[in-house]
Amino acid sequence: MREEVIVRVGAKVLAPFIITFGLYVHFHGDYSPGGGFQAGVILAAAIALLALVYGLDAVQRVVTPRFVRACAALGVIIFAGVGVVTMILGHNYLGYNALAHDPKHGQHYGILGVELGVLVTVFGVMVSVFYLFAGRRGRTQ
Amino acid sequence: MLLTLLAAAGLALLKVRNLFAVVMLAGIYSLLSAGLFTVMDAVDVAFTEAAVGAGISTVLFLGALALCGHHENKPGHTPLLPLVVVLLTGGALVWGTMDMPGFGDPANPIHHHVADHYLEESYSEIGIPNVVTSVLASYRGYDTMGETTVVFAAAVGVMILLAGRLGRRPRPEGKGGSG
Amino acid sequence: MSLDLLVSHYNYWVVIFLMMVGFYILISRGNLIKKIVGLNVFQTSVFMLYISMSKVSAGTPPILVDPYGEADVLFSNPLPHVLILTAIVVGIATTSVGLALAVRIKEAYGTIEEDEINAIEARTEATG
Numbered sequence: 160m161r162e163e164v165i166v167r168v169g170a171k172v173l174a175p176f177i178i179t180f181g182l183y184v185h186f187h188g189d190y191s192p193g194g195g196f197q198a199g200v201i202l203a204a205a206i207a208l209l210a211l212v213y214g215l216d217a218v219q220r221v222v223t224p225r226f227v228r229a230c231a232a233l234g235v236i237i238f239a240g241v242g243v244v245t246m247i248l249g250h251n252y253l254g255y256n257a258l259a260h261d262p263k264h265g266q267h268y269g270i271l272g273v274e275l276g277v278l279v280t281v282f283g284v285m286v287s288v289f290y291l292f293a294g295r296r297g298r299t300q
Numbered sequence: 301m302l303l304t305l306l307a308a309a310g311l312a313l314l315k316v317r318n319l320f321a322v323v324m325l326a327g328i329y330s331l332l333s334a335g336l337f338t339v340m341d342a343v344d345v346a347f348t349e350a351a352v353g354a355g356i357s358t359v360l361f362l363g364a365l366a367l368c369g370h371h372e373n374k375p376g377h378t379p380l381l382p383l384v385v386v387l388l389t390g391g392a393l394v395w396g397t398m399d400m401p402g403f404g405d406p407a408n409p410i411h412h413h414v415a416d417h418y419l420e421e422s423y424s425e426i427g428i429p430n431v432v433t434s435v436l437a438s439y440r441g442y443d444t445m446g447e448t449t450v451v452f453a454a455a456v457g458v459m460i461l462l463a464g465r466l467g468r469r470p471r472p473e474g475k476g477g478s479g
Numbered sequence: 480m481s482l483d484l485l486v487s488h489y490n491y492w493v494v495i496f497l498m499m500v501g502f503y504i505l506i507s508r509g510n511l512i513k514k515i516v517g518l519n520v521f522q523t524s525v526f527m528l529y530i531s532m533s534k535v536s537a538g539t540p541p542i543l544v545d546p547y548g549e550a551d552v553l554f555s556n557p558l559p560h561v562l563i564l565t566a567i568v569v570g571i572a573t574t575s576v577g578l579a580l581a582v583r584i585k586e587a588y589g590t591i592e593e594d595e596i597n598a599i600e601a602r603t604e605a606t607g
Contacts, residue, residue: 184347189428191542192343194436196568200351207359228459235452238445253441263427270428270437273444280448281568284455285356288575291462292363295582307493310500310520319512326516333523340534341541341555345526348567353523357571364512364578368585372510373592382507390499394492402487404536406553411535415556423543431541431557432564440561447565454572461579 163212170212177205185278189267195274199281206286215293224294227286234280241272306332319370320362327358344432490531497524509593511581515574522570526563533559 185198210218242253250257255269309329316322330353337346401408418435426434436444501524504517533556541557585591588599 188433189430191430192347192432192540193430194344194433194564196564197344197347197351200348200356200568204351204355204359207356211359231452231455235449238448242441242445253445255438262425266426266434266438267428270426270433273437273441274433277444277448280452284451284572287455288458288572288579289356289359289363291458292360292367292575292578292582295367295462304493307496307500310497313516313520314500314504319510322513322516326519329520330523333527336527337530340530341538342530342533342560342563343540343542345530345560345563345567348564349523349526352567352571353519357519357574360571360575360578361512361516364582367582368512368591372508372513373595379507382503385506386499386503389502390495393495393498397488397491397495398484400488400491402483403490403531404534404538405487406535406538408532410532410559411556415558418557419541419543419554429543431543431554432560435557435561436564443561444565447569450569451572454569454576457576458579461576461583 166212170208174205174209177208178202181205185274186271188274189270195277196281199278200285202278202282203285203289207289210289210293215290219290219294222286224287224290227283227290230279230283231287232283234276234278234283236276237279238273238276241269241276245269306336317372317374319365319372322372323358323361323365326361327354330354330357344430491528494524494528494531497527511584511591511593512578515577515581518577519570519574526566529559529563533557 181198181201184193184201185195188194188198206218206222241255245254245257246252248257253269253273256262256265258265258268306329309325309332313322313325313329316325330349334346334350334353337343337349418431418439422431422434422439423429426438428434498521501517501519501521504520505514508514508517535553535555538553538555541554541560543554544552581591584596588596590596590599
């Protein structure tokens with residue numbers, strides 16, 4: 160698809176908006192539909208769009224496979240880490256009330272942290288799976 | 301009505317033998333079901349279904365088709381036995397629904413176990429308006445953590461399967477997959 | 480009575496119909512990718528069953544517009560939404576594992592048709 164001008168320009172224009180929308184969905188998930196799962200998938204879709212239009216190699220130079228693999232693991236660590244932090248602060252595992260003096264603020268921080276973990280994992284997993292499927296093409300045919 | 305459209309899309313999926321068309325129809329099916337989820341008040345679910353079903357999963361299926369070829373052979377054996385099995389199972393399930401409470405009745409038992417607590421108390425306990433998020437991340441935090449781990453484990457499985465022996469890439473990043 | 484039953488159970492029955500379409504694709508088609516598509520249809524129909532059960536007539540999405548509940552607003556049940564939300568993402572992850580298996584089978588056998596794979600297996604067993 161490298162010669163299609165409209166597709167290339169369209170993708171270039173759309174991608175930043177998709178990424179911004181993904182982050183909006185993540186951080187506004189407390190007030191409206193959205194959250195880590197959706198945001199991770201939307202960000203991964205932006206990467207997939209760019210990779211389909213500009214080729215896998217160009218995208219992999221920016222978002223390296225190593226980075227997305229690390230993301231997939233890091234998200235689980237963030238999620239579990241929030242639980243460990245609340246335990247260190249003397250509450251139950253994942254008991255967010257420990258994170259601030261006001262339990263509501265604590266819940267808020269805890270949810271944001273946990274959703275961040277979900278976002279990072281889902282993004283990493285989806286993009287690395289996509290890379291694996293797309294990157295195998297050259298070798299089998 | 302959306303449900304009837306969905307049934308039509310499902311039947312088309314059954315008939316079509318070109319796998320590219322099947323994947324596109326599956327995308328349409330996902331989008332229709334996302335519309336149905338919106339109608340049934342599950343906006344978060346609709347959002348996820350639209351992004352996952354119509355977005356990522358279509359791309360993954362196309363990637364797999366590019367590797368596997370997109371023609372499906374005619375089914376070799378007679379479809380009679382599967383049909384009988386399916387009809388029997390379907391009949392049993394329909395029989396089972398006779399005992400189910402009617403669609404959309406607020407008095408259904410499902411709405412009076414923990415849902416009342418989530419809807420009435422979650423704002424004073426958690427302090428965020430989207431009940432789905434507060435149940436997802438706080439009341440059922442363990443659940444979500446397990447699911448995140450499952451997603452991660454699935455990715456590890458795909459890496460083991462696809463980045464193995466054949467997958468020794470010319471680029472240096474491929475080295476992580478050989479282990 | 481029977482019309483009442485039809486109206487109140489129409490959702491469930493269409494869901495069961497879709498479930499059976501997915502099941503039929505799964506057990507009657509030999510192509511592995513088609514089987515995975517059938518599995519996806521089956522999965523989505525289960526999601527629809529859950530969401531059907533969570534719906535309350537004349538309810539609204541479970542986002543508190545009036546947080547302290549003074550106004551009398553009817554919300555749909557949020558719990559099935561949470562379960563299905565995570566199930567969708569887990570579903571795509573497991574689907575990708577299935578597709579990866581199909582790709583490896585294609586590389587090992589040169590085909591993803593079940594009967595051809597069985598024939599190859601039978602031949603190698605007979606000769607080896």
